[in-house]
Amino acid sequence: MTLQPTDKEIIRSVREGDVQAFGLLVDKYQHMVYTLAVRVVKNREIAEEVAQDAFVKAFEALEGFKGESKFSTWLYRIAYYRALDVSDREKRKWRVTHEVAVEDNPAASANTTWTALMDEERGEFIKTVLDSLTEEDRSVLSLHYLQELSLKEVGEIMGLQPNTVKIRLYRARQRMLTFIQEHQCDKWLQNYGS
Template sequence: MLTTNEKELIKKISNGNTVAFSDLVDGHKDLVYTLCIRMLGNREDAEEVSQDVFIKVFTALRTFKGDSKLSTWIYRIAYNACLDRLKKSKKERMRVEVDHLKSAAFSVMDNALDRMVREERSVLINSCLAALPAEDASILTLFYFEEKNLLEMEKVLDLSANTIKVRLFRARKKLAAIMENKFDKETVGSNG
């Protein structure tokens, strides 16, 4: 299932080419970090686990059989690393911090308004995802944000497609309930 480029990249890395490994990291770091932040809910932990993931990728790359996409294999390592961290820490998930915009001058008010709406939506989604159990947040992240199909998710999560469908359905219901509750509180709070 590996592409010719992926095979060549793995060969270069196995031969000690650090630039090739840097290319691999650059190609997957954002998606690994996104999965880690969604599962762990803490920026510092997500950064640390993301780094650990790529160390594991580097050391295990020679044993990678190529029976799945390289990205799927890397996400599987990231997913398992996050589960290990959650088990190890045994503490409540912290809410995802959302970066605040740096003060910037906008030439057109519409642009500023559009950006605020997108940011509010992002804050709302992140806070609602953070309220979910880690496994629910990760399955929604893989499906919607990483745009993984069921076959890829089977390999990452080591679950059957039917089980993933059921978990996706349940996670969506939980997320919808959390979002509905949050909207109700915001509506009541703004009127009172």
């Protein structure tokens, strides 16, 4: 059994000219970076582009990585801010195209209602709840609970103090609970919640 090189060893190899070694970092973190991107942009194809962009930016900026935090934290921070940039761009694009569509077709502006979620699978329900939250709420919850990062690591990625992360996690959980209660998902709470 061969031991996998550490992130520091891989980074050193890349800095010494072994550009191919960066692929080991991509292999190691691609799923987590992609998952973070999906949580922010809510579109799988766009998330793939965000993840690729994040790795390109990380590669280009690798000389500037000082190692003061873990490589994964540094990488997630790059991916998080790239995802926010793309999400903002997509929202602007959506508003422009939908404002035109609404003017052309008044029926297109009608609000759709949520269908009953009680019979949905747990995973689909959680996705729905997460999608109802803001980008910031989704990100902080995903980083802490799905990526299993510490409060400190989440704070480094999002540019926040650990206590602020703790408060935002609490508030995001409260907003999730409010959403569940407002959409009368008591059955789900009984089966999967507390």
